[in-house]
Amino acid sequence: MPADPSPGIAGETPARSAGTPQRSAGTPQRSATDRPPRASATSAVEVRRSNRRSRTVSAYREGDRTIVLIPARMSEAEEQRWVNVMLDKLAAQESRRVFGDSELAERAERLSAQYFEGRARPASVRWVTNQNTRWGSCTPAEGSIRLSHRLQGMPEYVVDYVLVHELAHLLVPGHGPRFWRLLEAYPRTERARGYLEGVVAADRLPQLPAARGE
Ligand SMILES: [Zn+2]
Numbered sequence: 001m002p003a004d005p006s007p008g009i010a011g012e013t014p015a016r017s018a019g020t021p022q023r024s025a026g027t028p029q030r031s032a033t034d035r036p037p038r039a040s041a042t043s044a045v046e047v048r049r050s051n052r053r054s055r056t057v058s059a060y061r062e063g064d065r066t067i068v069l070i071p072a073r074m075s076e077a078e079e080q081r082w083v084n085v086m087l088d089k090l091a092a093q094e095s096r097r098v099f100g101d102s103e104l105a106e107r108a109e110r111l112s113a114q115y116f117e118g119r120a121r122p123a124s125v126r127w128v129t130n131q132n133t134r135w136g137s138c139t140p141a142e143g144s145i146r147l148s149h150r151l152q153g154m155p156e157y158v159v160d161y162v163l164v165h166e167l168a169h170l171l172v173p174g175h176g177p178r179f180w181r182l183l184e185a186y187p188r189t190e191r192a193r194g195y196l197e198g199v200v201a202a203d204r205l206p207q208l209p210a211a212r213g214e
Pocket residue numbers: 165169174175
């Protein structure tokens with residue numbers, strides 16, 4: 001029995017299962033147990049097989065979906081197992097939800113590629129702790145984006161929204177119709193704005209014991 005390595009999000013090395021028979025990549029017929037892409041309770045899961053990926057498994061959220069990248073030669077059984085491992089891992093990580101500046105920059109790059117065809121290219125993306133009245137800010141002349149540390153611990157789609165918002169400012173300054181048309185590309189804009197408005201509103205409410213129990 002090969003021991004499983006401890007999984008992480010950015011790049012996994014699944015156990016090299018000694019002698020596990022692999023289906024050849026060109027096999028046309030599919031087994032009767034094939035199913036459409038797995039779906040969890042909250043989001044769809046899309047498994048992408050890559051020929052260039054030989055030993056690593058990784059996973060990330062993309063809007064409402066979860067993308068799991070696996071080596072092309074992985075068996076169906078291994079795929080199932082690794083999808084479950086990565087879903088658990090993502091969920092655990094999101095419940096901690098503190099990532100650093102480098103992951104922030106990676107996310108920004110991915111979001112720019114996904115929603116703006118890569119046209120928004122920030123020179124720097126980082127967390128700041130001195131920004132308490134704005135969730136994010138952007139200096140287009142410098143290409144710098146800053147996110148308030150207050151976003152840490154909020155759902156991923158909210159952090160992504162703020163990133164997408166600031167990325168859009170690299171393309172369109174101000175909040176005119178052109179700006180909001182750009183933001184329509186991000187499917188959870190309205191929901192994320194509602195979440196942030198709720199956070200602001202809750203800060204102004206009289207403190208409720210139940211809501212502040214620490
Ligand atoms: Zn703005």
